[in-house]
Amino acid sequence: MIPEIYITGCGICSALGIGKKAIWEAIGRMQSGIGEMHHLATAHRELPVGEVPLDEASLRQRLNIPPDEVSTRTELLGRLALLEAVEESGLEPWLQRDNRIALVSGTTVGGMDKSEMYFRDFLENDTRNAYIATHDCGACTEMIAAAAGHFDRITTISTACSSAANAILTGSAWLRTGQCEVAVVGGSECITKFHLNGFRTLMILDEKPCRPFDASRAGLNLGEGAAYLVLATGPALEKYGMKPLFRLSGCGNACDAFHQTASSPNGEGAYRAMREALRESGLQPADIGYINAHGTGTPNNDLSEGLAIERLFGAVPIPPVSSTKAFTGHTTSASGSIEAVLSLMVLEHQQIPVNLRYTRRTEGLSFDAATSPQPPAEIRHVLSNSFGFGGNDTSCIFSKL
Amino acid sequence: MDIYISGASQISMQEPLSTGWFTQPVLYDASYRRSVEADYRQFIAPMAARRMGRLLKRAIAVSSDALRQAGLDMPDAIITGTGLGCIENTENFLSAMTFQGEELLQPTQFIHSTHNTIGAQVALHLHCHGYNSTFTHTGISFESALADACCQMQTGRIATALVGGHDEMTPGYFRLLEKTGYWKPDATQARLRLADTPGAMAGETSVAMVLRNVCSDTAMARIAGVSLLCKPDDRRLTEAVEELTQGTIPDALMTGRSGDCADARIYRHISQMLYRDRVPALWYKHVFGESYTASAFGILTAALCLQRQTVPAPWLLRPEDVGRLPQALQNILCITQFQNKVYALTFLKSC
Missing domain, CATH: 3.40.47.10 (Thiolase/Chalcone synthase)
Incomplete structure (x- = not known):
């Protein structure tokens, strides 16, 4: 018997704001977080991005970090989201020794924001050596964790843009095999010059605000942020006095095995990931009331993902599909958990985040992205997609109780 | 399983x-x-x-x-x-x-x-x-x-x-x-x-x-189990080892000792705390060097010891421990830690 997995709280920060309330309100107003660059020190200031609207000093102040403590932006964003998640779930007082609470966090840039800022210093003098040890992804997770309390078990996942979705999958596997009683799962990622330039060399950044699924789409905008979900099985709800809010019904992971940075034309990996998530959930395509697509806005991803969705549904009508990346930008390693939290808010409010800037259907697809917040029927299950470089494709299904 | x-x-x-x-x-x-x-x-x-x-x-x-x-x-x-x-x-x-x-x-x-x-x-x-x-x-x-x-x-x-x-x-x-x-x-x-x-x-x-x-x-x-731990105290580490080995005292302890003095103190403490230093300690980082995933060599070496039913001398931390190894090797506990922050335990048994 596979135990049910409940979600007892979540937290989020993104270009739309800090916390669920601010973010859901912005979505309701159809107000995108993508705009002019303020915080990143790059030569490519003209590129629109979805930055969390606080600089490092304000983030540190908000988190009461003493002046002599080193921090990285990915860490700070992660801490904000984690605090909201543990607070909502009531887990805060339990984050101490003797409790089997785990943290699985996804990131790829880790401490790269400081490494790229101080790379010259690393090589030429000894003034910034403290940031050498904060470069790797594991160090980043440990810094995020330490601020919240004691975790019994901890690890980090880096599968590029599906990192946080795979953290959700791994946390649920740990719960199902009794490795922990509660799993806090998600991811954090700040925008860095490193990956902004990397994406730019691949020519997949749009110089205008991105238009996922639209026929005129020309690439993605980078975003940043973090989100965490608190997962628990039934017995742990009682032990820690937590209230179940939603269920994680299942996850699927597959590899496109087509190209390091491009999706296969038919979206083989995407199809397999979604099919596996349905299998694990014991659900049928017709049960899905809304799809939160990966929908980056690149010509390649959206067509490939759209075709995979069509193949999955076959003759069954496709439910409303939207990409929230036109609101948040592509938050890369954090996107899986950021969009998971948005999916939970869809279940709670029964409103669909519209696919901003969508005017014309993509040639080759048989469906339109959702432009109305009103769902045609009650949404009981949401399918959320996260696809990464390397063809690391993961889908998660979130459900009402 | x-x-x-x-x-x-x-x-x-x-x-x-x-x-x-x-x-x-x-x-x-x-x-x-x-x-x-x-x-x-x-x-x-x-x-x-x-x-x-x-x-x-x-x-x-x-x-x-x-x-x-x-x-x-x-x-x-x-x-x-x-x-x-x-x-x-x-x-x-x-x-x-x-x-x-x-x-x-x-x-x-x-x-x-x-x-x-x-x-x-x-x-x-x-x-x-x-x-x-x-x-x-x-x-x-x-x-x-x-x-x-x-x-x-x-x-x-x-x-x-x-x-x-x-x-x-x-x-x-x-x-x-x-x-x-x-x-x-x-x-x-x-x-x-x-x-x-x-x-x-x-x-x-x-x-x-x-x-x-x-x-x-x-x-x-055979992999009997893998445990990951974050900043465990002695009590938690002991509990995790007991869960993993189900009370069995392993034939050998494969340690991630790197040659660093602080790191060596931690492994000495673990060996003393868990088994009063009575289980022969093995190591491998003098052969393969240190890297973030070097502990894979410890598990590989332990698996080979169990498969071939022998522990060649280079792997023994103390050469005199050779006499303390049993004739038939049944299991090895691999333990690794990184800067005392995260620990991993892997319990291997012979097939």
């Missing part, structure tokens, strides 16, 4: 794609050794190999070799552990961006810089559409991957897995870590064994293991 290591391969500072090192390792007196490269032509077409960094070539070679040993063409899953990912490409891109500006950067360096490039390239090479994930958490990156493989087998998602531990150490990153006191400037075998000064010997890791949920002729050892 029974899970078996059914094939394994390595590239390191020892002879590549071989187990000759098990009885006669080359013991270096050096602060930093790079891996001995294999002949990659038997695994990768020359055209494809030209575009790949050495870490990717090594990963494909050890993966192919481990699968061949296990008699498996296509694994259900590819699960990778790496502390730093493709750090050579990361460094090159970062360096170009810092010193040449943001205009003339190469996409290939970026494409091959992410941590999951390794698992993705192995999947591309095998045309494997199965479960694919990458764990990157300092010294427990490999065990996180191993634990995930075991979990996914228990939940029935997979029946076989290719699990890898991969890290390269570039001269540039060696120098950065040197600044943090990571390496022993005058590392010799004698100094590493004494472990009375800070620092370790730097090495590189490429290890692949094939896991199956059935016992086959090629099975080397």
Whole structure:
């Protein structure tokens, strides 16, 4: 018997704001977080991005970090989201020794924001050596964790843009095999010059605000942020006095095995990931009331993902599909958990985040992205997609109780 | 659930794609050794190999070799552990961006810089559409991957897995870590064994293991369990070991001792605290060097000890312990920790 997995709280920060309330309100107003660059020190200031609207000093102040403590932006964003998640779930007082609470966090840039800022210093003098040890992804997770309390078990996942979705999958596997009683799962990622330039060399950044699924789409905008979900099985709800809010019904992971940075034309990996998530959930395509697509806005991803969705549904009508990346930008390693939290808010409010800037259907697809917040029927299950470089494709299904 | 290591391969500072090192390792007196490269032509077409960094070539070679040993063409899953990912490409891109500006950067360096490039390239090479994930958490990156493989087998998602531990150490990153006191400037075998000064010997890791949920002729050892722990106190560590071993006193303790003095103190304490120092301690980082995924060599060496029913002298931390090893080796507890922050326990049994 596979135990049910409940979600007892979540937290989020993104270009739309800090916390669920601010973010859901912005979505309701159809107000995108993508705009002019303020915080990143790059030569490519003209590129629109979805930055969390606080600089490092304000983030540190908000988190009461003493002046002599080193921090990285990915860490700070992660801490904000984690605090909201543990607070909502009531887990805060339990984050101490003797409790089997785990943290699985996804990131790829880790401490790269400081490494790229101080790379010259690393090589030429000894003034910034403290940031050498904060470069790797594991160090980043440990810094995020330490601020919240004691975790019994901890690890980090880096599968590029599906990192946080795979953290959700791994946390649920740990719960199902009794490795922990509660799993806090998600991811954090700040925008860095490193990956902004990397994406730019691949020519997949749009110089205008991105238009996922639209026929005129020309690439993605980078975003940043973090989100965490608190997962628990039934017995742990009682032990820690937590209230179940939603269920994680299942996850699927597959590899496109087509190209390091491009999706296969038919979206083989995407199809397999979604099919596996349905299998694990014991659900049928017709049960899905809304799809939160990966929908980056690149010509390649959206067509490939759209075709995979069509193949999955076959003759069954496709439910409303939207990409929230036109609101948040592509938050890369954090996107899986950021969009998971948005999916939970869809279940709670029964409103669909519209696919901003969508005017014309993509040639080759048989469906339109959702432009109305009103769902045609009650949404009981949401399918959320996260696809990464390397063809690391993961889908998660979130459900009402 | 029974899970078996059914094939394994390595590239390191020892002879590549071989187990000759098990009885006669080359013991270096050096602060930093790079891996001995294999002949990659038997695994990768020359055209494809030209575009790949050495870490990717090594990963494909050890993966192919481990699968061949296990008699498996296509694994259900590819699960990778790496502390730093493709750090050579990361460094090159970062360096170009810092010193040449943001205009003339190469996409290939970026494409091959992410941590999951390794698992993705192995999947591309095998045309494997199965479960694919990458764990990157300092010294427990490999065990996180191993634990995930075991979990996914228990939940029935997979029946076989290719699990890898991969890290390269570039001269540039060696120098950065040197600044943090990571390496022993005058590392010799004698100094590493004494472990009375800070620092370790730097090495590189490429290890692949094939896991199956059935016992086959090629099975080397059975994985009885993997535990990950964050900052455990003595009580929690004892409890986790008891859960894992179910009270059995292991025949040997495979420690991740690196030769660093603080690190050695931790392992001495563990051995004393758990078993009053009565279980023979083994080590491997004097043979393979330290890297984030070096602990994969500990598990590989322990599996070979169990398969061949012998512990050759180089692996014993104290030569006099040889008399304390039982005739029939039944199990080995592998324990590794990183800066006392994260711990991993892997309990291996003979088949």
